[in-house]
Amino acid sequence: MKVKVWGARGSVPAPGPEMNRYGGNTSCVQVTLADGETLILDAGTGIRSLGFALAAGMPNINILLTHLHLDHIQGLMFFPPCFKTDSRITIWGPASPEASLEHRVARYISAPLSPVEVRELPCDVSFRDTPVSEWELGSARIRAESVTHRGPTLGYRITEGERSLCYIPDHEPGLGAPLDTVERDWISGFDLARGAELLIHDCQYTDEEYPEHVGWGHSPLNDALTFAQRTEAERLLLFHHDPLHSDNFLDSLLGTAIKRWEAIGRSADQIELAAERREIEVGAARELATG
Amino acid sequence: MEGTQKPLELILARNLLTSLSTPAFLVDHTGMLLFYNEAAGALLGIPFEEAGQMGVEEWGTRFGPFTSNGEPIPLEELPLTIALREGRPAHSAFRIRSASGDEHDIEVSALPIAAEETSGAMAIFWPVDAGRENGEATR
Numbered sequence: 001m002k003v004k005v006w007g008a009r010g011s012v013p014a015p016g017p018e019m020n021r022y023g024g025n026t027s028c029v030q031v032t033l034a035d036g037e038t039l040i041l042d043a044g045t046g047i048r049s050l051g052f053a054l055a056a057g058m059p060n061i062n063i064l065l066t067h068l069h070l071d072h073i074q075g076l077m078f079f080p081p082c083f084k085t086d087s088r089i090t091i092w093g094p095a096s097p098e099a100s101l102e103h104r105v106a107r108y109i110s111a112p113l114s115p116v117e118v119r120e121l122p123c124d125v126s127f128r129d130t131p132v133s134e135w136e137l138g139s140a141r142i143r144a145e146s147v148t149h150r151g152p153t154l155g156y157r158i159t160e161g162e163r164s165l166c167y168i169p170d171h172e173p174g175l176g177a178p179l180d181t182v183e184r185d186w187i188s189g190f191d192l193a194r195g196a197e198l199l200i201h202d203c204q205y206t207d208e209e210y211p212e213h214v215g216w217g218h219s220p221l222n223d224a225l226t227f228a229q230r231t232e233a234e235r236l237l238l239f240h241h242d243p244l245h246s247d248n249f250l251d252s253l254l255g256t257a258i259k260r261w262e263a264i265g266r267s268a269d270q271i272e273l274a275a276e277r278r279e280i281e282v283g284a285a286r287e288l289a290t291g
Numbered sequence: 292m293e294g295t296q297k298p299l300e301l302i303l304a305r306n307l308l309t310s311l312s313t314p315a316f317l318v319d320h321t322g323m324l325l326f327y328n329e330a331a332g333a334l335l336g337i338p339f340e341e342a343g344q345m346g347v348e349e350w351g352t353r354f355g356p357f358t359s360n361g362e363p364i365p366l367e368e369l370p371l372t373i374a375l376r377e378g379r380p381a382h383s384a385f386r387i388r389s390a391s392g393d394e395h396d397i398e399v400s401a402l403p404i405a406a407e408e409t410s411g412a413m414a415i416f417w418p419v420d421a422g423r424e425n426g427e428a429t430r
Binding site for chain 1: 299
């Protein structure tokens with residue numbers, strides 16, 4: 001199972017020369033399974049470039065949405081396969097008693113926000129509520145659970161054979177709960193992340209910034225590290241960077257993260273900040289070429 | 292106590308109750324007392340960390356509750372039980388006895404918590420007196 005980051009920014013796209021190394025596109029991660037099938041985690045603006053890179057003749061595409069905040073769906077309307085008649089796209093997302101997933105996504109892909117409507121897309125697109133129980137896509141087993149964020153929001157665990165990936169890009173498990181001491185069955189997302197070989201987790205804020213953003217649905221560095229430690233995730237990829245955080249700022253944040261990670265007995269090569277086009281082989285903990 | 296991860300709705304409810312200065316209880320769909328906050332611990336005379344989780348039969352009798360005449364109130368008439376079994380908010384006034392023997396007249400409002408796979412209920416306790424000394428006659 002291979003992971004490639006196409007967008008790691010949170011909240012809003014943040015283009016600019018000072019953002020080039022980590023990238024300014026919002027959440028989108030490509031997961032390539034052993035059988036060659038591709039799963040796409042979230043449809044932020046990073047999905048546009050992913051769409052161009054997808055091999056021609058890949059008709060079946062599964063997009064797993066964690067939630068419907070704009071930074072996680074904004075790229076959908078610019079995803080090239082949406083405009084190919086031979087594409088079959090299934091969009092999975094959180095159920096809501098308020099309206100169907102299609103109806104809620106269509107609020108964005110409709111006038112006056114969009115020049116096209118969902119029904120006008122030439123691809124074969126369908127919308128599916130994520131099941132409560134585990135289900136299979138290709139050679140992977142998928143599990144989704146609600147996690148602490150603003151509004152209905154899911155985290156995903158993708159398991160293929162012995163390899164496991166957990167993706168919780170928007171998560172504030174420390175809200176009202178001291179993560180270092182609360183019993184683990186009371187920690188949001190614990191079962192999803194438990195023992196995952198790669199945990200991709202929210203780290204929007206520094207610890208100094210967090211007090212001004214409590215309840216906004218995102219984690220500070222300390223909570224991201226504590227969550228990874230409590231869940232015994234093997235490798236941590238910090239994600240959902242604040243749009244105000246430049247490359248230099250994020251380099252500094254990574255330095256702090258590594259020091260703290262090592263202070264709790266973990267290896268510096270098992271933690272990093274997500275950067276666009278970064279590829280990671282899950283399980284092998286082996287880096288692939290970037291680019 | 293470690294076990295299966297709780298539904299997010301109950302996790303968030305516990306986080307809320309933890310932050311409240313109003314006494315509050317949280318139970319799961321079976322009536323198991325999962326948590327009560329510090330304010331409830333002060334009212335009951337024992338912090339949750341000491342009392343721990345307990346079944347409905349235990350918490351439904353350990354602290355009373357009883358009427359102003361001293362008669363025990365059946366479990367099925369307690370607001371939390373009604374919220375769980377009937378899936379609706381419920382309110383009642385009664386008397387409880389703390390672990391130290393003090394008696395308190397309280398009002399209780401309970402509401403069900405619906406979750407995807409299971410459910411629970413929470414209750415807010417409002418003390419309507421300043422507490423009674425151990426052994427003082429009830430009204």
